[in-house]
Each structure stands twice: as structure tokens, then as C-alpha cells.
Amino acid sequence: MTRKIGVTELVLRDAHQSLMATRMAMEDMVDACADIDAAGFWSVECWGGATFDSCIRFLNEDPWERLRTFRELMPNSRLQMLLRGQNLLGYRHYEDTVVEKFVEKSAENGMDVFRVFDALNDPRNMERAMQAVKATGKHAQGTICYTISPLHTTEGYVKLAGQLLDMGAESIALKDMAALLKPQPAYDIVKGIKDTYGDVQINVHCHSTTGVTLVSLMRAIEAGADVVDTAISSMSLGPGHNPTESLVEMLEGTEYTTGLDMDRLLKIRDHFATVRPKYAEFESATLVDTDIFSSQIPGGMLSNMESQLKAQGAGDRIREVMEEVPVVKKDAGYPPLVTPSSQIVGTQAVFNVLMGRYKVMTGEFADLMLGYYGECMGERNPEVIEIAKGQAKKDPITERPADLLAPEWDHLVEEATKLAGYNGTDEDVLTNAMFPGVAGKFLASRAEGPKNVGKTAEQIEKEKAAADGSSKAVRGPIKYNVTMAGRTHTVQVEPA
Amino acid sequence: MTRKIGVTELVLRDAHQSLMATRMAMEDMVDACADIDAAGFWSVECWGGATFDSCIRFLNEDPWERLRTFRELMPNSRLQMLLRGQNLLGYRHYEDTVVEKFVEKSAENGMDVFRVFDALNDPRNMERAMQAVKATGKHAQGTICYTISPLHTTEGYVKLAGQLLDMGAESIALKDMAALLKPQPAYDIVKGIKDTYGDVQINVHCHSTTGVTLVSLMRAIEAGADVVDTAISSMSLGPGHNPTESLVEMLEGTEYTTGLDMDRLLKIRDHFATVRPKYAEFESATLVDTDIFSSQIPGGMLSNMESQLKAQGAGDRIREVMEEVPVVKKDAGYPPLVTPSSQIVGTQAVFNVLMGRYKVMTGEFADLMLGYYGECMGERNPEVIEIAKGQAKKDPITERPADLLAPEWDHLVEEATKLAGYNGTDEDVLTNAMFPGVAGKFLASRAEGPKNVGKTAEQIEKEKAAADGSSKAVRGPIKYNVTMAGRTHTVQVEPA
Numbered sequence: 001m002t003r004k005i006g007v008t009e010l011v012l013r014d015a016h017q018s019l020m021a022t023r024m025a026m027e028d029m030v031d032a033c034a035d036i037d038a039a040g041f042w043s044v045e046c047w048g049g050a051t052f053d054s055c056i057r058f059l060n061e062d063p064w065e066r067l068r069t070f071r072e073l074m075p076n077s078r079l080q081m082l083l084r085g086q087n088l089l090g091y092r093h094y095e096d097t098v099v100e101k102f103v104e105k106s107a108e109n110g111m112d113v114f115r116v117f118d119a120l121n122d123p124r125n126m127e128r129a130m131q132a133v134k135a136t137g138k139h140a141q142g143t144i145c146y147t148i149s150p151l152h153t154t155e156g157y158v159k160l161a162g163q164l165l166d167m168g169a170e171s172i173a174l175k176d177m178a179a180l181l182k183p184q185p186a187y188d189i190v191k192g193i194k195d196t197y198g199d200v201q202i203n204v205h206c207h208s209t210t211g212v213t214l215v216s217l218m219r220a221i222e223a224g225a226d227v228v229d230t231a232i233s234s235m236s237l238g239p240g241h242n243p244t245e246s247l248v249e250m251l252e253g254t255e256y257t258t259g260l261d262m263d264r265l266l267k268i269r270d271h272f273a274t275v276r277p278k279y280a281e282f283e284s285a286t287l288v289d290t291d292i293f294s295s296q297i298p299g300g301m302l303s304n305m306e307s308q309l310k311a312q313g314a315g316d317r318i319r320e321v322m323e324e325v326p327v328v329k330k331d332a333g334y335p336p337l338v339t340p341s342s343q344i345v346g347t348q349a350v351f352n353v354l355m356g357r358y359k360v361m362t363g364e365f366a367d368l369m370l371g372y373y374g375e376c377m378g379e380r381n382p383e384v385i386e387i388a389k390g391q392a393k394k395d396p397i398t399e400r401p402a403d404l405l406a407p408e409w410d411h412l413v414e415e416a417t418k419l420a421g422y423n424g425t426d427e428d429v430l431t432n433a434m435f436p437g438v439a440g441k442f443l444a445s446r447a448e449g450p451k452n453v454g455k456t457a458e459q460i461e462k463e464k465a466a467a468d469g470s471s472k473a474v475r476g477p478i479k480y481n482v483t484m485a486g487r488t489h490t491v492q493v494e495p496a
Numbered sequence: 497m498t499r500k501i502g503v504t505e506l507v508l509r510d511a512h513q514s515l516m517a518t519r520m521a522m523e524d525m526v527d528a529c530a531d532i533d534a535a536g537f538w539s540v541e542c543w544g545g546a547t548f549d550s551c552i553r554f555l556n557e558d559p560w561e562r563l564r565t566f567r568e569l570m571p572n573s574r575l576q577m578l579l580r581g582q583n584l585l586g587y588r589h590y591e592d593t594v595v596e597k598f599v600e601k602s603a604e605n606g607m608d609v610f611r612v613f614d615a616l617n618d619p620r621n622m623e624r625a626m627q628a629v630k631a632t633g634k635h636a637q638g639t640i641c642y643t644i645s646p647l648h649t650t651e652g653y654v655k656l657a658g659q660l661l662d663m664g665a666e667s668i669a670l671k672d673m674a675a676l677l678k679p680q681p682a683y684d685i686v687k688g689i690k691d692t693y694g695d696v697q698i699n700v701h702c703h704s705t706t707g708v709t710l711v712s713l714m715r716a717i718e719a720g721a722d723v724v725d726t727a728i729s730s731m732s733l734g735p736g737h738n739p740t741e742s743l744v745e746m747l748e749g750t751e752y753t754t755g756l757d758m759d760r761l762l763k764i765r766d767h768f769a770t771v772r773p774k775y776a777e778f779e780s781a782t783l784v785d786t787d788i789f790s791s792q793i794p795g796g797m798l799s800n801m802e803s804q805l806k807a808q809g810a811g812d813r814i815r816e817v818m819e820e821v822p823v824v825k826k827d828a829g830y831p832p833l834v835t836p837s838s839q840i841v842g843t844q845a846v847f848n849v850l851m852g853r854y855k856v857m858t859g860e861f862a863d864l865m866l867g868y869y870g871e872c873m874g875e876r877n878p879e880v881i882e883i884a885k886g887q888a889k890k891d892p893i894t895e896r897p898a899d900l901l902a903p904e905w906d907h908l909v910e911e912a913t914k915l916a917g918y919n920g921t922d923e924d925v926l927t928n929a930m931f932p933g934v935a936g937k938f939l940a941s942r943a944e945g946p947k948n949v950g951k952t953a954e955q956i957e958k959e960k961a962a963a964d965g966s967s968k969a970v971r972g973p974i975k976y977n978v979t980m981a982g983r984t985h986t987v988q989v990e991p992a
Contacts, residue, residue, distance in 0.1 A: 183714065184749030211710065211729065211742030218679065218711045233707065233784045237733065245786040246707030252789075253680030262790070288729045290741040293748075294758070466962045 002257045006042030006227035008080060008203065010241050011272060012070070013045040015231035018207065018240040020279040022054035025452040026066050028278070032271040033073035039264035041077065042227045043113050046070050047106075048082035049089040053435055056442035061450040064109055064427040071110025078139070080113035081106065085126040086402045087118075090434040091340055095405040096128050098412065102430050103132035109427070115173050115203075117143035119341045122374030123163045124400040130167050141203065142169030144189075146176045147336035148296065149329070151378045154185065158192040161200075171201035171227075174220070177338050178298045179209035186216035190223035203227040207241055209299065211288040214242040214250065221256055232265065234273035238286050239299065245269065278454030297325055301342040308350045317353055324349040327357075331384045332368055333376035344368050358387050366392035372401050420444045498753045502538030502723035504576060504699065506737050507768060508566070509541040511727035514703065514736040516775040518550035521948040522562050524774070528767040529569035535760035537573060538723045539609050542566050543602075544578035545585040549931055552938035557946040560605055560923040567606025574635070576609035577602065581622040582898045583614075586930040587836055591901040592624050594908065598926050599628035605923070611669050611699075613639035615837045618870030619659045620896040626663050637699065638665030640685075642672040643832035644792065645825070647874045650681065654688040657696075667697035667723075670716070673834050674794045675705035682712035686719035701725040703737055705795065707784040710738040710746065717752055728761065730769035734782050735795065741765065774950030793821055797838040804846045813849055820845040823853075827880045828864055829872035840864050854883045862888035868897050916940045 011032075016024040036044055047067055055063040070079055086093045088102050103114065114133040118125035126142060133140035142164025144157050161172045174181070174189060181204075190202055204220045206213035206229070217228045230236070233243035245265050248258050284299075292298060297305075302322075309315050328349045335341040348365040352358060367373060369380055369388035385396055397404065409429075415436070416422050416429040421443035432439040455463075507528075512520040532540055543563055551559040566575055582589045584598050599610065610629040614621035622638060629636035638660025640653050657668045670677070670685060677700075686698055700716045702709035702725070713724045726732070729739035741761050744754050780795075788794060793801075798818075805811050824845045831837040844861040848854060863869060865876055865884035881892055893900070905925075911932070912918050912925040917939035928935040951959075 182748055183746055210745060211732075211739045212746040214707065215711050215714045215746050218714070233786065236707075237783055243707045243784045243786070246784060249706060249786050249789050250679055250708040250711050252678055266787075287733055288739045288742060290729065290739070290745050291762075293745050 002255050005221055005225070005251065005256050005258050006203075007040075007244060007247065007258050007260060008043045008045055008205075008227055008229040009036060009039070009041045009244060009268075010045050010229055010231040011235045011268070012036070013048050013051055013082070014205075014229075015235040015240050016279075017048070017050045017054075019235060019238060020276075020282040022050045023058060023279050023282050023453050024275065025059055025450060025454065026061055026069060027450065027452060028275045028454065030069070030073060032268050033070065035264045035267045035271070037074035037077050038261065039268065040258075040260045043078040043080040044070075044074060045080040045082070045115075045229070047079070047111065049084055049434075052089045052431075053438070056431065056435060057438045058453055059450055060442065060445055060448060062446060063431070064105075067106070067109045067111065078112040079110055080115060081111050083114050083116050083129055085116055085118040085129050087125075088129075088434060093125075093402045093405060094433070095408045096402060097407055097409045098430075098433060099128050099402075100132045100135070101409060101426060102433075103129060104136060105426055105430060107133075107136035107138050111138065113139040113141060115141045115143055115175075117145055117173070117175060118374065119145065119338045120335050120374045120376050121145050121160055122376070123160070123167060125374045125402075126164070127167050127400075128402070130164075130169060134168050139170050140168060141171045141173050142167065143173040143175050145336040145338055146174060146181050146189075147178070147334075148180055149334040149378070151334050154188045154192050156377060157189045158196050161193045162197060165197055165200060171203055173203045173205055174225075176204075176206040176213065176216075178292055179207040179211075179213050180292060181206055181216045182212055183215045183219040187219040187223040190220045190225045194224040201226045203229065205229040207239065208237050209239050209286065209288070210290045210292060212290075214246065217242060217247065218250060221251075232268045232272055234269045234271075234276060238288070239284060275454070277460055278456070280460075281455070295322060296329075296337070297322060297346075298337055298342060301337060301346045304343060305346045305350055308347065309354075312350075312354060314354060320353045321346075321349050324352050324357075328352065328365075330378070331381040332365075333378035333380040335368070335376045340364070341368070341373070344373075358384060361388055361391045363392065366394070370394055370396040371398060374401055421446050498751050501717055501721075501747065501752050501754050502699075503536075503740060503743065503754050503756060504539045504541055504701075504723055504725040505532060505535070505537045505740060505764075506541050506725055506727040507731045507764070508532070509544050509547055509578070510701075510725075511731040511736050512775070513544070513546045513550075515731060515734060516772075516778040518546045519554060519775050519778050519949050520771065521555055521946060521950065522557055522565065523946065523948060524771045524950065526565070526569060528764050529566070531760045531763045531767070533570035533573050534757065535764065536754075536756045539574035539576040540566075540570060541576040541578070541611075541725070543575070543607065545580055545930075548585045548927075549934070552927065552931060553934045554949055555946055556938065556941055556944060558942060559927070560601075563602070563605045563607065574608040575606055576611060577607050579610050579612050579625055581612050581614040581625050583621075584625075584930060589621075589898045589901060590929070591904045592898060593903055593905045594926075594929060595624045595898075596628045596631070597905060597922060598929075599625060600632060601922055601926060603629075603632035603634050607634065609635040609637060611637045611639055611671075613641055613669070613671060614870065615641065615834045616831050616870045616872050617641050617656055618872070619656070619663060621870045621898075622660070623663050623896075624898070626660075626665060630664050635666050636664060637667045637669050638663065639669040639671050641832040641834055642670060642677050642685075643674070643830075644676055645830040645874070647830050650684045650688050652873060653685045654692050657689045658693060661693055661696060667699055669699045669701055670721075672700075672702040672709065672712070674788055675703040675707075675709050676788060677702055677712045678708055679711045679715040683715040683719040686716045686721045690720040697722045699723040699725065703735065704733050705735050705782065705784070706786045706788060708786075710742065713738060713743065714746060717747075728764045728768055730765045730767075730772060734784070735780060771950070773956055774952070776956075777951070791818055791821075792825075792833070793818060793842075794833055794838060797833060797842045800839060801842045801846055804843065805850075808846075808850060810850060816849045817842075817845050820848050820853075824848065824861075826874070827877040828861075829874035829876040831864070831872045836860070837864070837869070840869075854880060857884055857887045859888065862890070866890055866892040867894060870897055917942050 052063040055061040088094055116126045116129045130140045144160050202225045204225045206216055230244040230247045231241040233245050236243040248260050251257055305321050306318055328345050344364045347362050351360050366388040369385050412433045413429050416432045419440045422428050548559040551557040584590055612622045612625045626636045640656050698721045700721045702712055726740040726743045727737040729741050732739040744756050801817050802814055824841050840860045843858050847856050862884040865881050908929045909925050912928045915936045918924050
């Protein structure tokens with residue numbers, strides 16, 4: 001009578017990406033892996049663009065080695081990654097052989113489930129990556145990025161799911177990166193996909209920023225969702241995700257169950273409860289924020305625009321920029337606002353306010369208008385396309401953007417070969433291909449081994465003591481004995 | 497087609513009670529009152545036992561004056577309070593005239609809605625308070641304290657609702673003080689009450705500690721709940737409550753709506769976002785905790801028992817005590833674990849572990865076993881009743897506990913008259929009656945005016961700077977030039 005709901009645990013990837021700027025070191029994860037492996041998750045998300053980037057940029061850690069370690073420590077689990085379609089883990093389109101090579105190597109190093117998405121929801125940008133995954137025999141998951149606009153309807157999302165299934169998706173992910181998915185649309189979309197395409201597996205991914213999405217997961221489950229994404233409670237909430245244990249308890253007494261092992265969950269929780277404070281300096285103070293429902297602007301995008309304005313001495317014009325964003329978004333055909341479209345639209349809105357609407361276009365925005373990122377759900381404004389043509393001196397395209405790229409694997413190998421520390425593997429070539437500016441430095445310093453940017457328990461203790469001390473110090477006069485050159489002076493200190 | 501869901505805003509009472517030990521000063525609330533008054537809440541909870549206690553114990557603030565100020569600042573709102581039935585705001589039963597006097601004075605000073613509860617769910621302990629409320633023409637709300645035990649069933653709660661309605665309750669509150677109410681029982685209980693008694697108003701109060709209760713509110717609404725309790729987002733979550741704005745957004749697209757004014761909510765939110773950090777030292781680190789589902793022990797009760805054990809040098813025996821709690825709870829007839837039953841059961845469990853089961857009973861536990869707190873849902877263990885009789889040298893009672901009390905108003909007036917600072921009002925008599933140990937000191941110092949125990953923005957800034965400084969200081973040697981009596985010395989400081 002009860003239906004089993006699968007759970008994807010996010011603590012090893014999206015949870016620390018969302019809560020602590022992806023800074024968690026591998027050494028702070030290894031001790032939890034045995035419990036994660038045995039808890040009964042449908043999959044364990046543990047790899048993606050930001051974790052890969054952070055490994056080589058901040059942690060001097062080889063991301064491929066991290067993947068192999070996960071594979072070794074969690075032999076019974078499906079390891080899952082987030083893949084930016086034709087962008088792989090980087091910020092540009094890669095030529096198809098690179099896509100194939102990357103997927104092949106990821107599978108070989110231990111990846112099982114590839115959640116393939118595209119910021120614009122353009123199926124053509126996901127197709128090759130999905131084919132590559134299927135060629136390795138691994139699980140190809142097609143993704144719908146959820147957003148709100150006058151053009152984004154339940155019917156549209158259901159149609160997109162059909163396109164992904166036609167491309168061979170083994171399951172469909174409904175990805176709500178901005179915590180915009182309210183209970184009713186969650187229900188409607190999942191129900192729509194199930195009603196239209198039969199019993200296709202649906203995974204639902206929500207952030208918790210707006211505080212409503214555990215209810216959305218409940219409604220999605222009621223509509224037939226098969227797997228939902230959560231993070232262990234000690235690494236949950238705020239800009240992160242709903243707590244895994246709360247999901248388990250929420251379903252008690254209903255016709256659904258996760259089948260997760262609560263004893264294991266509590267061990268995982270306790271482990272990360274000790275880890276989280278080490279990275280407190282990377283955390284934002286946001287506990288819950290429903291502003292995005294009215295502004296339609298994700299928090300990260302807003303703070304980006306604010307710092308761009310400040311850098312131009314125009315910090316007081318954020319309201320104007322916030323009103324410009326919907327205009328730019330509409331002109332661009334209503335792209336979902338995720339990396340990289342959120343940055344592209346946001347920066348153009350700032351330019352429009354500071355210099356006049358479309359007087360100066362960024363190269364990226366011109367590319368977006370001219371089709372070089374792919375197609376959105378809406379039509380792009382023809383007048384703005386004309387301006388883009390003029391400024392960028394490029395013609396608009398209608399074909400799949402990656403079709404314009406020449407084979408580049410040999411060139412990428414050549415580039416890698418020039419780097420100090422290159423070990424001759426395809427993995428190193430791919431690392432450099434993903435983050436060309438950063439990889440060289442990493443490969444050169446790789447031998448020094450990983451570094452942990454979290455604080456030690458001792459440092460936390462000292463800072464706490466200092467803060468406590470200061471709070472006492474400011475309240476009244478304190479006397480110190482200061483000894484110098486054998487003579488002791490009594491010094492009184494008080495707030496000036 | 498849409499049904500309007502009322503909202504009780506908790507920020508002025510339970511939110512700061514749960515998040516910051518009830519320490520918020522009136523001056524940190526007044527500036528938000530105009531927006532709260534205009535936002536469209538069903539009621540504004542703003543008074544109760546702990547806020548009253550905290551006013552006179554920590555804030556040197558007259559709680560009656562606080563109530564009058566709320567009345568003045570929120571002329572369009574229903575003000576709501578939490579009343580411990582025959583215990584009023586104190587920790588013992590009061591004789592009926594005192595109950596009447598207290599309710600009369602509360603109404604006179606501005607209270608509109610009285611949520612009347614009893615820790616044991618004994619209707620006889622709520623009856624007089626409810627009658628007194630009705631005599632003033634105000635709203636009497638009967639309360640079900642929600643707990644989980646082998647005896648607590650949906651049917652039992654529905655029956656209790658009927659008893660409260662028979663006593664004249666204008667509405668029923670389902671009060672989930674430990675965040676134990678899961679979605680399915682929330683639905684079942686609300687549905688059961690509506691199905692049995694027709695369209696009686698049901699208010700649902702949940703804490704957010706376990707992370708599941710926004711879903712429970714959703715299900716309660718689907719089952720017909722009329723009003724739900726939430727707290728503005730900047731004063732929400734953790735041991736507190738679900739965020740008001742999230743509730744509003746959650747219902748969009750459904751057949752329910754709160755009708756709240758979001759612009760007002762955002763102003764209220766922004767106000768308390770600046771207030772909350774001032775009281776950070778009173779906050780617990782708990783973000784979400786589902787332990788209570790397995791332990792059945794509320795967090796506050798657990799920490800109480802831990803400190804009792806530590807004081808006896810037996811801090812390592814907490815596991816034994818946690819296993820003893822269910823035994824004691826069963827022997828006592830399965831009381832819900834809220835103040836004061838949680839302390840009474842917890843302390844006895846500690847005594848049992850340290851000195852042998854029921855070798856030594858606390859006076860309170862003996863009273864509980866002998867019926868002096870009223871009746872629970874379960875039968876009490878006859879063997880343990882016998883032990884209680886012997887140790888307390890008292891007989892068990894079956895009548896309403898307050899029936900044993902002699903008239904006490906005149907005596908209370910006499911007691912108050914002896915106090916320095918007593919202003920001759922019934923309100924002062926009642927203040928002293930509620931908290932006799934604390935009121936005397938408060939009345940004597942009342943003229944000095946309220947004090948704010950929160951930190952100033954300046955203090956917070958200084959502490960932050962100190963903490964930042966320390967984190968830099970400990971990482972390497974720092975040189976200072978120290979000038980004394982005209983001579984400059986170079987001093988090097990580094991971690992020892």
C-alpha cells in the first residue's frame with residue numbers, strides 16, 4: 001500500500017555549494033561516507049561545476065581524485081553529478097568530442113547518474129551529453145529548469161519533458177534552483193508529465209530559500225514524483241535545501257515512505273554538525289527570503305548587480321536596475337535566470353541603467369540575443385537583435401550553437417601538454433579545458449596536496465573567546481598589569 | 497472559490513520566547529506595530545506567561561503597561577494571549593475569584609482573544625478561565641495540547657474538542673508546542689473535529705523545530721483549518737515557527753488565500769531583521785532537529801535533565817535517564833510534556849536513575865500522581881500512587897484541584913500592600929500573585945523604567961571587529977610599536 005520515495009542526498013555537492021560557497025574539503029567528508037553509503041539513498045550527489053572549480057581554485061584538490069575516492073568509499077551508492085549540457089562543467093560550449101570524452105572519463109572514474117541541464121532549457125544543448133551518457137550505459141537524466149514568466153506554463157514544461165524523453169532521458173529532473181516552485185505548480189507539472197507520458201521517473205530538486213518548498217515536495221510526491229532531493233539537517237535550510245530527516249518524518253502516516261535508515265541519518269547529521277561551523281565565514285545570513293517571488297531576481301544575481309553598481313559609484317540606482325531586469329529578460333525571450341543567463345541579463349540591466357538602454361551591449365548579451373547560447377521559450381525582440389548584430393558585428397544563428405565549433409580535442413591536449421605538472425592523462429586535459437585560467441596553477445601546485453580553508457576547532461574557540469572578551473571589555477574599565485623591562489605598570493582600559 | 501485563511505502573527509510573543517528566551521524589550525517592538533496592525537492578521541499574539549515573567553524579571557517593564565501600549569498602537573487588531581487555565585500565568589492553581597479577576601483585568605487592559613490551555617489537557621482546569629473570558633464578552637479559545645503516546649488518538653483529540661465546545665469555546669486551538677504534529681495527523685484531527693461538530697473555528701499552532709510543520713499547516717488547511725499561527729520570516733524557524741511570508745506564498749495558486757498585505761509584511765520583516773542580532777546571545781544553535789520523534793523528549797526538557805545530571809556529577813548517565821522518561825510518563829498516565837509536566841516528569845526520571853526507581857519522589861511528582869494537577873488521558877499506575885501517598889503523606893484526589901482552594905483574593909491584596917512600589921491597583925496585586933518571588937523586586941525598581949538587555953549596534957560591531965582581529969592575530973607574529981613615557985618599544989606578539 002505504501003509507495004517508496006527515493007531520496008537524493010545533496011550534502012556532498014549542492015548543500016555546501018549553496019551554504020558555504022563550495023568550500024568543503026574532502027577530508028571533512030570522508031568520515032561520513034560509510035553512513036551515507038548505507039543509509040538507503042536513491043543516489044548521492046557529489047560532483048558538479050562549482051565543486052570541480054572550487055577543488056582546483058581554492059582547495060588544491062584534484063576533482064577526479066575526489067570522484068575516485070567517493071567511488072571507493074561508497075561502493076553501494078549511485079553517485080550523481082550535475083552537468084551543464086554542452087557547457088559540461090565550464091562556461092562555454094564545447095565541441096561534441098570533448099563532451100563525449102568528458103562523460104566517458106566521468107563514468108570511468110565512478111559516476112553513475114548524470115543530471116544534464118541547460119540554462120535556457122534548450123534541448124539541443126543537452127542532446128549530445130545525454131547521448132554520451134547513454135553510450136557509457138549510465139543513467140541519463142534530462143532536466144527542466146523551473147522559472148516563472150508569462151510564457152512558462154505547465155503545458156510548456158510538460159512538452160519539454162517529452163522532448164527530453166524523446167532524446168532518451170531515463171528520468172526527468174524538475175530543478176528549482178531559486179526556490180520558486182510553489183506547491184500547486186509542483187503538483188501540476190509532475191501530474192502533467194505522468195499523465196502525458198506514463199510512468200516516467202521524476203526527480204524533484206528544490207532549494208529552501210523561500211521556506212515553502214518542503215510543501216512543494218509533499219505535493220510533488222502526491223502527484224507521483226519518484227525521487228526528491230534533500231540535504232542532511234545539519235547542512236540544510238537557508239539558501240540550501242530541505243532537511244532529509246524532516247522529509248522522512250513528514251511522510252510518516254501517509255501512503256509514502258523513504259525507507260531510509262534513521263540511525264545512519266543521525267550519524268551523518270552529527271558528523272556535519274561539527275564540520276559546518278568551520279566554514280561559518282563563507283555562510284550568508286539568509287534564513288528565509290520570499291523576495292524573489294515579487295522581484296523575480298535570485299539573491300546571488302541581486303548581490304552581483306549591487307556590487308557592479310557600487311564599483312561604478314552608482315550604488316543608489318539598484319531600484320532602477322531591478323525594474324530594468326524584467327525588460328531585458330523579456331527582450332531576451334524569458335530565459336530562466338541561472339548561471340550563466342542570470343549574470344548576462346543582470347549585467348546588461350546595469351549597463352542599460354548606467355548608459356541608456358542597449359547603448360552598450362556586453363559581448364555575452366549580444367551572443368544571447370543572436371542565438372549563440374541557444375533558444376529560449378520566448379521570442380527575442382527583433383529590434384534588440386538588430387542592435388546586437390550592429391554592435392557585435394555578427395549574424396544571428398538558428399542552428400545548434402555547438403555545430404559551429406571545429407574539433408578541438410587535439411588542441412586541448414596540446415594546451416595541457418604545455419603545463420607544468422600535467423600528468424599525461426585525459427583527466428588533466430579536461431581539467432584544463434574546463435577552467436583554463438585556473439587549471440595551470442593547480443597542476444603546478446597539485447603535488448603539495450589538498451588544503452583545508454575551514455577553520456580549526458582551536459581557531460573557532462579563540463575567536464569566540466575574543467568576542468566574549470570584547471563584549472566584557474567595552475562595558476567597563478579593566479585593569480591590566482603590563483610588565484616591560486622588569487617593571488610592572490598598572491594600566492586601566494575603558495571605552496573612550 | 498478561494499477560502500480565506502486567517503493568520504495569527506506570533507512575533508510579539510511566542511517567536512521571541514522560543515528564539516531568544518523572551519528577552520525582547522518593548523522598545524524593539526513599537527516601531528513595527530503600525531504595520532502589524534494594518535497587515536490583515538486574524539489576531540496578534542502578544543502576551544503570555546513567559547513574556548509577563550520576563551518583563552518583571554529581566555526587563556524592568558510593567559507587563560500591564562506593555563499590554564496597554566499594544567492596545568493603543570494596534571487599535572484595529574485582535575490582541576491574543578496564551579493563558580494556562582487555572583494556573584493563569586503562574587505555576588500553581590489559583591482560586592476561582594483570582595482567575596476571574598485576572599481575566600477581567602486583562603480584558604479591561606485590551607486583550608481580545610484568550611487561548612486557554614492546560615498542560616494535562618484536563619478540561620476542568622480550563623473551564624473557569626473560559627467562563628471568565630465569556631463573561632467579559634471576549635473570545636474564549638479552548639486548546640488541545642498535542643502529544644504522541646499509545647493513548648493519544650485522533651478520536652481522543654476530537655472528543656476533547658467536544659468537551660471544550662461544551663464549555664463554550666468559541667474556537668478550538670490545536671497547539672503543537674514541540675513540533676511533533678506531522679502532516680497526516682494534522683489533517684486527521686482537523687477533519688475529525690469539523691466532521692463531528694460542524695463548522696467550528698479551528699486554529700493551528702505549530703513550532704518549526706522538526707522542519708515538517710509547514711507541511712502540517714498545509715494539510716490542516718486542506719482539512720478545513722481556519723486560522724494558522726506563523727511568525728514573520730526574520731523571526732522564524734529553528735525552535736520558533738514557520739515564516740509568515742512563506743505561508744502566504746505557499747497558498748498561491750491553491751484555493752486558499754491569506755489576504756495579507758505583503759508590503760506590510762516586508763516592513764515588519766525588515767524591522768525585526770535589525771532587532772534579532774541584538775539578542776543573538778540568547779539564541780540556541782538549533783536549526784532543525786527531528787530527534788524528538790524518536791526520543792519523545794522536547795529539547796528544553798533534555799537540556800534541563802542534562803544540567804541536573806551534571807550538577808550531580810553524573811553527566812554520563814543521560815542515556816539511562818532518556819530510557820527512564822517513557823517509564824515515568826506511562827506511570828503518570830501519559831501527560832503531554834509541556835510546562836510544568838515536562839519538568840516534573842524529567843526531574844523524577846533523573847531521581848529514579850540516580851537513587852533507584854521512585855525511592856525518592858519530588859513533591860511535584862507525588863502531587864501529579866495523586867491528582868493535584870488534574871487528570872491525564874491515561875490511568876496512573878496504582879503501585880506508584882501508593883508510593884506517592886506514603887512519601888507525600890497525602891491522599892489522592894479525584895475532584896477538580898482548584899476546588900480545594902480557599903478564597904485568596906483578600907490575602908493577595910494584603911500581600912501586595914506590603915510591597916514597596918505597590919501602586920494600589922488590582923494589576924499590581926495580580927502581578928505579585930503570579931510571580932511572588934520576583935514581583936516585589938520589580939515593583940520597587942519600576943520607577944527606574946525599562947531596561948534593554950539586547951546589544952546595541954555599536955557593541956555588535958565591536959565584537960565582530962574583535963573576532964576578526966583575533967582570527968588574523970593568531971595566524972602569525974604581529975609587531976606593535978608601544979610608546980610609553982616618550983620611549984617607543986617594538987613588541988612582537990604571536991600565538992604561544
